[in-house]
Amino acid sequence: LTEITDNVQRGNYATLTDKDVAHFEQLLGKNFVLTEDLEGYNICFLKRIRGNSKLVLKPGSTAEVAAILKYCNERRLAVVPQGGNTGLVGGSVPICDEIVLSLARLNKVLSVDEVTGIAVVEAGCILENFDQRAREVGLTVPLDLGAKASCHIGGNVSTNAGGVRVVRYGNLHGSVLGVEAVLATGQVLDLMSNFKKDNTGYHMKHLFIGSEGTLGVVTKLSMLCPHSSRAVNVAFIGLNSFDDVLKTFVSAKRNLGEILSSCELIDERALNTALQQFKFLNSPISGFPFYMLIETSGSNGDHDEEKINQFIGDGMERGEIQDGTVTGDPGKVQEIWKIREMVPLGLIEKSFCFKYDISLPLRDFYNIVDVMRERCGPLATVVCGYGHLGDSNLHLNVSCEEFNDEIYKRVEPFVYEYTSKLKGSISAEHGIGFLKKDYLHYSKDPVAIGYMREMKKLLDPNSILNPYKVLN
Ligand code: FAD
Structure with a gap:
C-alpha cells in the first residue's frame, strides 16, 4: 500500500504542533478537529495510497476555511482538500503528513430555482442529495456517476468529473455558472454568477474546475440544472464486434440524437467480472463480446419508446445488434444502470x-x-x-x-x-492527482506545463495546497 509514497521527499513544510491543534480547536470547536481514527481520511478509495496525516479539520463555513488556510499559509503547513474521497488518482489523500481539510460539513443546497434552473450549493453536498433536492422542483443535476452516493459536488467540480451524461449535457465547464473559492492565502475569491452569459474579462472560475484542489478550495458554486425528462428509456444490447459498436453508436446519434442521454460500452470481461462478484446483479442478455447501454430522455414516452424500438429493430435487421432489451419502467431502468455502476467496483472487489x-x-x-x-x-x-x-x-x-x-x-x-x-x-x-503526475507531459505541451507552474506560484506562493499532486 505504501510503496509508491515511500520514496516521496517531504516538502519543506512546518510540522504540526500541539499549539497548532489548540489554535484550530479554538477556531472550529473541539468536535470538528480530529486527531484520532484518521484511517479513512488517509487511505485512497483504491487503497493504493496511504498518507500519514495527524489532523483532520472540518470547517462549517467559508469564513472558517479562509481562517484555516490563512493560518496554514503563515505557518507553512501543507493541506489536502478532501471531498467524498472517491477520487481514483490519489488526489484526495495526504502523501506525507498534510492536514486534511474535509468539506463534509459544507453540505447545504442553498437554493434551487425552478424558473431559471439555477441551483446554488455548498461544496460538501453529496451529489445524490443535491440531485434529490433538484428533483423536488422538477430539475436534475446534469452530472451522474457511480460514486454519486458519496462524492461531493465540490469534489466533482474540482476534478471536472464527467460521468454518464456528458454526451447530453456537456461537462462541468458548461454547467457550472459560478464558483466561490478560498485561495491558499485565505483570500475568498467570489466568482459566483447566476447567468449563462458573463463575458467580463478572464473566465477565472474555470481555473477551479478540474484543478484538483491545487489552486484553491471550492466552497460554493452555482449550477445550471436542466428540467428532468418525463420519459427515460434504457436499452441494453449485445454486439459481436467493436465495428458493430461503432456502427450502432453512429446510428444512435443519427436516429435518437435529440433524446440520447447516455451511450456506454461494457466488454464481456468487465461485465462478467461484475456479475461474478455481485450476485444481486441480473444481466438481461448474455454471451456477447460487447454490450452497450443506451439511454434516452425526452418528454413524450410513447414517441421515445417507438424511436428506441425502431433503432434496435433496424440495428438487428442490419446484423449490427444481436440481442437487446428496452425498458421505460423506472425500477428496471435502475436495475440496468446498476450493472454499469457496479462494473468498476467488481474489478477491485477482490x-x-x-x-x-x-x-x-x-x-x-x-x-x-x-x-x-x-x-x-x-x-x-x-x-x-x-x-x-x-x-x-x-x-x-x-x-x-x-x-x-x-x-x-x-x-x-x-x-x-x-x-x-x-x-x-x-x-x-x-484527473492527474498523485498517481499520474509523472506522466502529465504525455498529454500536455511543455510550454503549457510551464504556465501551469506559474499559475500555481501566483495563487499558492508557498505551495501549501495539495502538494505532490498534478505537477511534479
Ligand atoms: P475527492 O476524491 O475527495 O477529491 C478529488 C480531488 O478534488 C482531490 O484532488 C481533492 O483534493 C480535490 N477536492 C475535493 N473537494 C474539493 C474542494 N471542495 N475544493 C478543492 N478541491 C477539492 N469520475 C468521473 O469523472 N466520471 C465517472 O463516471 C466516475 N465514476 C466513478 C465511479 C466510482 C465507483 C468511483 C469510486 C469513482 C468514480 N469517479 C468518476 C471518480 C470520482 O468519483 C470523481 O473524481 C469525483 O468527482 C470525486 O469527488 P469526491 O468528492 O469524492 O472528491
Whole structure:
C-alpha cells in the first residue's frame, strides 16, 4: 500500500504542533478537529495510497476555511482538500503528513430555482442529495456517476468529473455558472454568477474546475440544472464486434440524437467480472463480446419508446445488434444502470487493479485493450475495457491478484506512450492527482506545463495546497 509514497521527499513544510491543534480547536470547536481514527481520511478509495496525516479539520463555513488556510499559509503547513474521497488518482489523500481539510460539513443546497434552473450549493453536498433536492422542483443535476452516493459536488467540480451524461449535457465547464473559492492565502475569491452569459474579462472560475484542489478550495458554486425528462428509456444490447459498436453508436446519434442521454460500452470481461462478484446483479442478455447501454430522455414516452424500438429493430435487421432489451419502467431502468455502476467496483472487489482513464479517437478506441491483454498474458487475471463511448472515453483495467511489479512495468509507461501517439488524453476525467503526475507531459505541451507552474506560484506562493499532486 505504501510503496509508491515511500520514496516521496517531504516538502519543506512546518510540522504540526500541539499549539497548532489548540489554535484550530479554538477556531472550529473541539468536535470538528480530529486527531484520532484518521484511517479513512488517509487511505485512497483504491487503497493504493496511504498518507500519514495527524489532523483532520472540518470547517462549517467559508469564513472558517479562509481562517484555516490563512493560518496554514503563515505557518507553512501543507493541506489536502478532501471531498467524498472517491477520487481514483490519489488526489484526495495526504502523501506525507498534510492536514486534511474535509468539506463534509459544507453540505447545504442553498437554493434551487425552478424558473431559471439555477441551483446554488455548498461544496460538501453529496451529489445524490443535491440531485434529490433538484428533483423536488422538477430539475436534475446534469452530472451522474457511480460514486454519486458519496462524492461531493465540490469534489466533482474540482476534478471536472464527467460521468454518464456528458454526451447530453456537456461537462462541468458548461454547467457550472459560478464558483466561490478560498485561495491558499485565505483570500475568498467570489466568482459566483447566476447567468449563462458573463463575458467580463478572464473566465477565472474555470481555473477551479478540474484543478484538483491545487489552486484553491471550492466552497460554493452555482449550477445550471436542466428540467428532468418525463420519459427515460434504457436499452441494453449485445454486439459481436467493436465495428458493430461503432456502427450502432453512429446510428444512435443519427436516429435518437435529440433524446440520447447516455451511450456506454461494457466488454464481456468487465461485465462478467461484475456479475461474478455481485450476485444481486441480473444481466438481461448474455454471451456477447460487447454490450452497450443506451439511454434516452425526452418528454413524450410513447414517441421515445417507438424511436428506441425502431433503432434496435433496424440495428438487428442490419446484423449490427444481436440481442437487446428496452425498458421505460423506472425500477428496471435502475436495475440496468446498476450493472454499469457496479462494473468498476467488481474489478477491485477482490483484486488489485491498474486503472486507466483515457480519451482515444473512436476508431482506435478498443485496440489498446487487446494489445494490453497480449502484453500482460497470464500475469493478469482480467484485462478489460468499458466506459463512456459517447465521449471517446475508455476505462482500461488490468486486474491481478495483488500489486505486481512485472505487470506494472509492462503496462506503464506503455499505455501513456500509446495514448500520446494517438494524440489522446492520459486522463479523460479522473484527473492527474498523485498517481499520474509523472506522466502529465504525455498529454500536455511543455510550454503549457510551464504556465501551469506559474499559475500555481501566483495563487499558492508557498505551495501549501495539495502538494505532490498534478505537477511534479
Ligand atoms: P475527492 O476524491 O475527495 O477529491 C478529488 C480531488 O478534488 C482531490 O484532488 C481533492 O483534493 C480535490 N477536492 C475535493 N473537494 C474539493 C474542494 N471542495 N475544493 C478543492 N478541491 C477539492 N469520475 C468521473 O469523472 N466520471 C465517472 O463516471 C466516475 N465514476 C466513478 C465511479 C466510482 C465507483 C468511483 C469510486 C469513482 C468514480 N469517479 C468518476 C471518480 C470520482 O468519483 C470523481 O473524481 C469525483 O468527482 C470525486 O469527488 P469526491 O468528492 O469524492 O472528491
